[in-house]
Amino acid sequence: MSETSPKLRAVLDGIPTYKPGKPAAADGPVAYKLSSNENPYPPLPGVMESALAAAAAFNRYPDMACTGLMNELSERFGVPVSHLATGTGSVGVAQQLIQSTAGPGDEVMYAWRSFEAYPIITQISGATSVQVPLTPGDVHDLDAMADAITERTRLIFVCNPNNPTGTVVRRAALERFLDRVPSDVLVVLDEAYREFIRDTEVPDGVEIYRDRPNVAVLRTFSKAYGLAGLRVGFAIAHEPVALALRKTAVPFGVSQLAQDAAVASLRAEDELLGRVGSLVCERTRVYEGLVGQGWTVPETQANFVWLRLGERTVQFAAACEQAGVVVRPFPGEGVRVTIGEAEANDIFLRTAEAFRKEQY
Numbered sequence: 518m519s520e521t522s523p524k525l526r527a528v529l530d531g532i533p534t535y536k537p538g539k540p541a542a543a544d545g546p547v548a549y550k551l552s553s554n555e556n557p558y559p560p561l562p563g564v565m566e567s568a569l570a571a572a573a574a575f576n577r578y579p580d581m582a583c584t585g586l587m588n589e590l591s592e593r594f595g596v597p598v599s600h601l602a603t604g605t606g607s608v609g610v611a612q613q614l615i616q617s618t619a620g621p622g623d624e625v626m627y628a629w630r631s632f633e634a635y636p637i638i639t640q641i642s643g644a645t646s647v648q649v650p651l652t653p654g655d656v657h658d659l660d661a662m663a664d665a666i667t668e669r670t671r672l673i674f675v676c677n678p679n680n681p682t683g684t685v686v687r688r689a690a691l692e693r694f695l696d697r698v699p700s701d702v703l704v705v706l707d708e709a710y711r712e713f714i715r716d717t718e719v720p721d722g723v724e725i726y727r728d729r730p731n732v733a734v735l736r737t738f739s740k741a742y743g744l745a746g747l748r749v750g751f752a753i754a755h756e757p758v759a760l761a762l763r764k765t766a767v768p769f770g771v772s773q774l775a776q777d778a779a780v781a782s783l784r785a786e787d788e789l790l791g792r793v794g795s796l797v798c799e800r801t802r803v804y805e806g807l808v809g810q811g812w813t814v815p816e817t818q819a820n821f822v823w824l825r826l827g828e829r830t831v832q833f834a835a836a837c838e839q840a841g842v843v844v845r846p847f848p849g850e851g852v853r854v855t856i857g858e859a860e861a862n863d864i865f866l867r868t869a870e871a872f873r874k875e876q877y
């Protein structure tokens with residue numbers, strides 16, 4: 518037997534591993550998970566029924582073309598089916614977008630800090646990440662991003678609202694930026710949290726993409742629609758890009774449970790968006806509570822808040838966990854805290870208040 522191990526691609530060396538939000542403790546005091554930007558509401562009964570009905574046939578492969586879901590999305594967004602592509606969560610579609618555009622020698626650009634999957638999926642492709650720092654106010658620095666475009670740039674992510682800061686890019690700034698991007702560079706508007714936006718100056722990516730062949734929009738059923746565990750997301754993009762996404766898709770990647778639950782969710786959209794409205798009210802309460810306690814919090818349009826705690830980050834996260842809420846620390850930078858159940862948000866606010874009195 519040979520002693521050598523199989524040759525693995527060198528680009529995998531040093532790849533940052535994706536850190537999932539820590540789960541709430543199974544034992545111990547009440548514990549709430551505010552670490553993964555999930556929807557705290559349980560599945561709607563009708564959505565659950567659809568998924569369970571699909572489960573009865575899971576000896577069969579799912580519909581590879583996601584026909585029912587594609588038709589439903591086409592109608593809902595007023596776009597042709599040929600402009601749609603689905604995947605295993607929007608992170609799956611994001612990876613397909615990179616696979617479709619960039620390889621060794623190419624550059625993928627995004628703001629930093631932003632969604633932590635971007636560096637991982639870029640590195641897997643062999644392309645080079647170009648990370649453009651957020652402004653001191655934690656907003657995308659679109660001028661700096663436009664200045665950083667080179668002949669090697671193939672794809673640019675604009676995460677709107679940005680994970681983990683919750684900050685947004687508004688219409689005028691985005692249009693100005695897009696006017697500066699060469700037409701052969703794909704701009705991906707990652708709108709995983711779109712439904713939580715209340716700022717009317719933030720454009721709907723689906724409107725932006727219509728007149729711009731180099732713009733694609735990423736959406737997910739994981740957040741507002743509460744299907745994180747079923748793994749289904751989609752892109753809206755012009756035909757050549759949507760076609761490339763179909764070529765790079767893992768065959769049968771979206772389960773029939775996910776497809777049918779997504780269709781049922783679109784049909785129950787009013788009810789689901791009502792839940793989003795309640796979460797947005799809670800977000801306002803948490804945001805104002807923190808500001809009232811003296812914290813500087815970037816204005817958030819997502820289902821989470823960002824506290825820049827610097828060196829105190831890990832200590833703060835530990836205090837939260839002790840109190841019964843698990844948050845998402847980025848050591849040395851800050852914590853991201855998902856808006857959850859009112860009781861969870863109360864615990865978080867009380868902990869933040871006590872921590873501030875003790876530490877500042």
Ligand SMILES: Cc1ncc(COP(=O)(O)O)c(C=O)c1O
Pocket residue numbers: 553554605606607608609632676679680707709736737738739745748749750
């Ligand atoms: C900005 C952003 N994009 C994409 C995703 C991926 O979500 P999913 O793969 O569940 O659709 C997330 C998840 O946290 C996110 O924050």
